[in-house]
Amino acid sequence: MQEMALMSHKTERVGSESLEKWVSVGSGGFGHVYKARHKDWGFDVAIKILQDNVRCDSNEEVIHMDKASCEFVLRVYGIYEGIPPLKGFSMQKGIVMELMSRRSVQDLLQGLSGPPLWPLSFRLAHQVALGMNFLHSRNLIHHDLKPSNVLLNDDLNAKLADFGLSRVSTSVLKSEKKEMVGGTYKYMPPEAFDPSYEPVRAFDIYSYGIFLWSVLAGKEPYTSAGRGHVALKIPMGDRPPCEDIDQRKAAGLKELVDLMKICWDEKPSERPAFKECLEVTETVFSKYKSQIHAAVAQVLERLDSPTSYQHSNTSVPSSFSPQMPEDSESHDTVDHVRFLKTKRSSTQESVSVSAKTMSDADKAKFIDNNRTVLIREVCEVMAIVDELGGMVHSETYSVIEAKQTSEDKMRALFQRTLRSGGEKVKAAFYDILKTQQSTLMERLGG
Template identity: 70%
Template structure:
């Protein structure tokens, strides 16, 4: 019980007797996340449970408590708030006593889910606010000698007003650059490989704060473009090419004439410098992001309203090839900057730019049943074509049984791995698992999904 002392001395653990209206809202490599209503507090909370049904006093208990402790230490307006430790048996799990973290519930998902829903990036004023808020959160975290170590769009959560907060500190640790001793355990680092710096692919690498600064540069690119970096590359290819200097292409961004965007792109490229010492601190990043945001601050209310209206409106035309468009007037050099409205350019499948207009048609948001049908209808093609099977299995989290995960990992080809997923996970798992697989494919295999009309 020593690890539990990290938080238990400040508040009583939250148990099932205090929670109601449980809903599963997501899962990942570290665990499963539920939404629940706290009966006494009167508001919804998020409950993060350890992966693989880890029980009380299991080895991962320390990792969870350390994550909660780090979140509490880094608590600020731009970091997800932690309320305490959960001890109980989550409904529908059917497992023994488990523990988790009780956290602030963010009603609008993540930056990743937002870009998925919009089929691209958010409007410029909102995009600039997001990158600034992430920099604020990371600057505060680093000021407390903590690292995030897994900074990516899915770990930047959004509240009801689309304000950003950093989440998922499962890989965070005290920054070794801030320590005077060698207490940092060598060789123990993780994170999503597409957001990892070149030096992190070395087996002797010890994580420092420059890791987060690189990840922030890739995150900037993702938010500005609305895309996943290196969509067709698996781990081995990324690990080979990134140390050789490959980075996401900025060709499309350079065509966009937006006030302040050049400064942001320059910051992006500096953040993903090969030499870690040349990457700017987050305090230096803030000077750029705050200046860029100041040029568009007046456009934020309209941008947020446009996005929320889009997210809450009925969706149409499932097979439309046109990206979501927002009715922001084009800003020309003759117009005063005080309008804070800019041209919102998106790129269609043909690679040509498409400026927003009232005639644009947005794709229909698919139900879980539609997603499951898509997976069933395209079974043969998916088995032959899906390459990032392990990354997708990791994304599905505890939907993939531990034994099944080992069987998949042991297979030599992607086709064999996909057959195991269908036979052992999708067939018995039903609609929910197939819908989660569909969402994972949209992230990891966007080109394939576009080709199939998904």
Template identity: 60%
Template structure:
């Protein structure tokens, strides 16, 4: 059957210059390039193999449905051409908004801990906003984690990497890395998803959001030393990242956010909230700290500049 390519603006080599490799993984490579006519830098995601074209087009279709939301990475078009060092074969790629400040994961690593509370609470709110929009469009993310939440020049969060996304209840397969199995990354996967007969539903993303909240609050990776086999054994038995080091009196609203986090990762999917409720709670928490957001962002940006990031 012939591949049905998304009907988006086509971007070819004649429009691009100054290619630079900025990321790679099991999916393929991500380049930064300058679009001559648009006079701006863009990101271009290329699959590792031509067989990835179908998945890439599916990802682009999902992005197209949601990329107009302020908390979702913007899709610009489809690349079709011969990228640098790619030989003479024509390749397809996704042309996306370039995010200047990496991801939540790189931010936490750079800070060696959590961001200032106003920024942490804004990140929690913006991610909840974006995920609620995805679910309202009947799209599941299925790999929500710090490295898939990108940051723009003002450290606003945008959801990215829809490579595992599907319309609700579809079956997912991935073999990206050791910690990634059917439907996502183990540290962020709910206990029910380790059942071979599991079919993804919205509560999958809710659980992942709970673990992501823990990472933002604590500034750490969950289960850093656990093997894949151990995760598959312990998460279904109720193991979660530790909360004893979180002083809930440190910031107004932190108690409410921790409570939301624990509800999101409940072992019973029916007890998890939806993203509409997550949006409401995180909006309220962030509203208590909105006045301090500019100072918090400035504090973090100063450190990033000092480190030439």
């Protein structure tokens, strides 16, 4: 039935003959994403190749994305059918989507090793609320809202993506058949850990509260906790620590923290609708609207040339000296800029020294000693596998890619490649983690 719905969908079909210059850009639980140039259109697109065991759910993703099409939701161009010009592929199906060149909010937080400048943080909070409000107005719930599913374009504007778990809201269609709840456990509300739970809009509201914490704190929640621990503690009232967000740093932070707490309230009925969230996020962002272009320019400069800040003056550049809103002291934003630049400088310098002094044996030992944590917490596994290149056998690549979760992918990588590859492979793996998982590696002392 779902396949027939897809076949009747009017979205354009795109075959391999229309695409060239394929490059891997990431992976997730529903498939692998590639960048490719459309020969006739003349611009790059994202191709999401769908895994066989989730294909039916992901086919509905096309319909959901089309139904929820707006400025703050990733645009879908068509349905891919063909054989990708890559090793090991047979006939595949996928989704042709808008390419978001700056990847995700999760990548942004990792690249900055902390929260973005406040004007950008507040815009992200507002744009995600706008997208989610539009989604709910179309009687859809996202069901997997998290930083890695909020993508960024060249100007760091946010768009919602990965609708593989979205469905028609059960608060509208009460007769929907119950299914096992998906989503990412760190962003799931307490009621969702009950096997009999049936998702409604309040699920997304809770996830948005945890998303706000991640952006404002600049990191993932519950970094050292596994699914079992989170499933036990969240229904008992545990939440990410609010003290990790210094509300004195900028005007508007207190309002967003208060909103965050309401969104992750234990009782679904007490959580606000996204339309109510917008009243807060729009008010906060309006105070910083005049500063957003300068803030984005500085963040992009830091992301593109992080090493240029290793020995730079920690004072704020003359090109970006934002004025705080009238109800706050102007030095707060300046202090935030200085703090981020100083932190980035010290982090980059320590990484550079560490990379030069550690031997392959030391790197391999680090990987072995932290095996359990790495299996549990490393994300974007296929991007790491792609970086390892020929060190990963083609058969092993297929096995890893077929795994459902990042944890399972990592476990397969350890068992099939790292264990037998010796110091050289583990050292290469270590170096990739330093680049792609810098926040985690810093926490582990790598």
